Amino acid sequence: MASTEAITVQRLQALTPQALAQLQQLVVDSHWNQLPADWALFYSLGAIYVVRDAEGVIVASSAVLPMGSSLGGAAQVSWISMVLVSPALRGHGLGRAVFARCLAQVQSKDRVPMLDATPQGEALYAQFGFEPTWRFTRWRRPQNTTAMSGLPADTSIHYLQQLDQQALGFDRHALLSGMAEREGARCVRHAEASALLRPGRTAVHIGPMHATQEAEGAALLQAIAAALPDALVVDVPQGRSRMEATLNATGFAPERPFARMVRASGLKLAPTQTDIVQAVAGPEYA
Ligand SMILES: CC(C)(COP(=O)(O)OP(=O)(O)OC[C@H]1O[C@@H](n2cnc3c(N)ncnc32)[C@H](O)[C@@H]1OP(=O)(O)O)[C@@H](O)C(=O)NCCC(=O)NCCS
Missing domain, CATH: 3.40.630.90 (Aminopeptidase)
Incomplete structure (x- = not known):
């Protein structure tokens, strides 16, 4: 496993046009389908976490969306998503670090973390104790x-x-x-x-x-x-x-x-x- 000690993960404090452009570049690099409007929704309803390079450019992301009340008095759910790492920097622990930060935030609120994983992501999340329920x-x-x-x-x-x-x-x-x-x-x-x-x-x-x-x-x-x-x-x-x-x-x-x-x-x-x-x-x- 890569060490995550030297990697600084920050909660995004302002969704500036520059930050939005850098986040959207991660989407483009991974050939995903989200638009800037999706980042705006994550920012307004939840939290976005980022890792920046030495120049301050966002090179890894993740988001936490708290869901509303659960049926039957069950624990509330938070959804973790948008775990993206700039292709040139993959395999150096950034994905693990940004994900671990989201997970810690969810657990600190006694919420149930849930997510939908790509095959690449599934291997990572399994290491944190996540189990598959159903597939699509x-x-x-x-x-x-x-x-x-x-x-x-x-x-x-x-x-x-x-x-x-x-x-x-x-x-x-x-x-x-x-x-x-x-x-x-x-x-x-x-x-x-x-x-x-x-x-x-x-x-x-x-x-x-x-x-x-x-x-x-x-x-x-x-x-x-x-x-x-x-x-x-x-x-x-x-x-x-x-x-x-x-x-x-x-x-x-x-x-x-x-x-x-x-x-x-x-x-x-x-x-x-x-x-x-x-x-x-x-x-x-x-
Ligand atoms: C998945 C992704 C976020 C991992 O980020 P990363 O910084 O490269 O990952 P890390 O270096 O922190 O590695 C963490 C773990 O991820 C898993 N992993 C990373 N890349 C992988 C790959 N290509 N295939 C399988 N597992 C992989 C491994 O389990 C690895 O654990 P290890 O270090 O014990 O081998 C990154 O490859 C990415 O952005 N992929 C495209 C978008 C995507 O699929 N995101 C996940 C959505 S659920």
Whole structure:
């Protein structure tokens, strides 16, 4: 293991245009999909941690998002994400150091740390006692200029928020509202399925999408894919045969797996109904 003793991790004190540009460069370097609006959300609702090089340039990042109250009197959850290291500086302990700082912050508040890990990240988080719960796959569809049917009508985010709390066992009204208020974001509904669509750096992100019946989620996904010409990404729990059939039929291809991980440490976990989740909000948001 690399030593983290000489690495200084700081909480970002001001999201200046310069800091935002440096954080966004980390996203670009890792080919991720976030926009500056995502960093603004992490900053306003949670905390961003950084490592800087000798010139003061941000070369590693991570974020902590505290979620709202948990169902059944369970411990509250904080989501750790955006663990990014500048490619030239990987393998020197920066990822471990910035992540350890986030974890310490979460544990100091007696909250349950959770995260979604890429295969690269999973190896790191396992060393800190995180265990995988379930897995999902990122699917991507390139631009499709022939898409032209109408998108289901925009709807209030209220129904999606209700299903969301039931599905995950914690409240993230503030987070979902923040995502929905972003320029270009929309909330759509078809029968009992509802989804949030938000612009991303490389593709429109579909999610969260919730439905008590998977078939209704698949029908909404099909309607979205038929209506939007943009490149699309969606993160679908593994083993959803109807969703996967629709993804394959509408031009999506699997891109990478993620593991949803938790470190419970004896704290009480909230009851979940993950069968309601047809697509997650994104690995950075749960
Ligand atoms: C994953 C990432 C943050 C690790 O940062 P880093 O500074 O290179 O990692 P560290 O030097 O602190 O190494 C910590 C541990 O990460 C794991 N790790 C790092 N790079 C890895 C790789 N390419 N493959 C597998 N495991 C890797 C190892 O378990 C390593 O532990 P070790 O030192 O005992 O071998 C970095 O590679 C990165 O930014 N990757 C792209 C974005 C990403 O996938 N982020 C994780 C999101 S969940």
